[in-house]
Amino acid sequence: MILISTIRRLGFIALLSFNAYSQEGPQPEGPPTQLFGSGKLLLTGGIPNLDGAGGGGITTSALVGGYGTDGQIGGYANYTLVGVDDFSLKTQSIGIGLFNRVELSASQSVFDTEKAGAALGLGQGYTFEHDVVGVKVRLFGDAILEQDSWIPQVAIGANRKESDNEAVLSFIGAQDFKDTELYLSATKLFLDVPLLLNMTVRHSRANQNGILGFGGDKEADKQFLFEGFAAFLLSDNLAFGVEYKQNPDNLSFSKQDDWKDVFLLYTPSKHISLAVAYADIGYVALQGKQSGYYAAITINF
């Protein structure tokens, strides 16, 4: 798959940059600048969400993903597993952060209906697959260093989402199997607490993040939806927090709830982040309330 080979390539670049760093000796003149030097502070690389955009697990932040700071290029590759009562989700994503200004990302998700697939008449183990490509641009602000100011880091972004299941999505009442959503995100670290806060507003009509298509028979149009997280830093490599993501309720065939989770993020080095969460994603596709685990591994540079 293209994604896998891209991940390999990214890993290779990460390795190269790492070697470049370890071979770098003292230079006689001027400050050494390392393009792939992972110059961000630990934990501030975050982890990509299910769309592949830098943020938390289910929400997007204003931080540019990866560990590249100003004048540097960073990147990440992520694998996420979500298992709730009647469904499971696998997501892989990659992203690149350019000069702490622009983030480009891509993700592929497979939503497995498991036994519920049979009950829904789709067949046991029927899968919904969708791809996302995203771009995020930091507009202004610095979430981390501006500790004497309340002004957050603010970014805008766009996601292009496309599902492979056009016929089924049309059958359940979705208006479209592909769509573009825009978001505006504000993130701020309050180091004295120490708390990292994030608030994002998204103009979207994605059903279950786009897994069940876009818009519906009940509500066809996009609306402004809020999401955010609060992460309490337990140390410089461990964070504990909550996330909340508002969802639309567009389809009359099945109600949709907001998503929420409680997470623990462990970042032993700038090159690896591990996240686990207990997620409550509410009512999904006639199968009642769904909750379960979220686990993700992210490789960064």
Next chain:
Amino acid sequence: MKNILLVLTLSLLSGCAVSNSQVSSTDRYAYKAFGEKAGIEKVVDDMFVVILDDPRINTFFAETDNEYIKEQLTDQFCNLLNGPCQYTGADMKSSHVGLNIGRQHFNALVEALRLSMDKNNVPFGVQNHLLVKLAPMHRDIIEK
């Protein structure tokens, strides 16, 4: 963990209470937690060991009077924590002008300070209390 909670509580208290004294209780606690001036001096010393071993930033300190810089930093940190010290060194802008310091170098120094504070068992919340005061200096230090 206990220390983090203590600092958190103190931060909240000092934030809520109208303090008459110039030195907040958080500052007093932080200064003590550092081990007063001798402790700060040790943290600065150990930070310099890390800095001089870090190829990302050690070139900045290759031809400088590092003993003098260490003294100045000790006084500055002590002063920021409202300890009984006078910082008499140059302001941040003029002492860093022309060095072409980038954010990656600034952050590398923060990492050296974190490592040193960890080594000297400065509680996480106390570390943050100092870093909160140092972080805004990036505006005078970072040039590109």
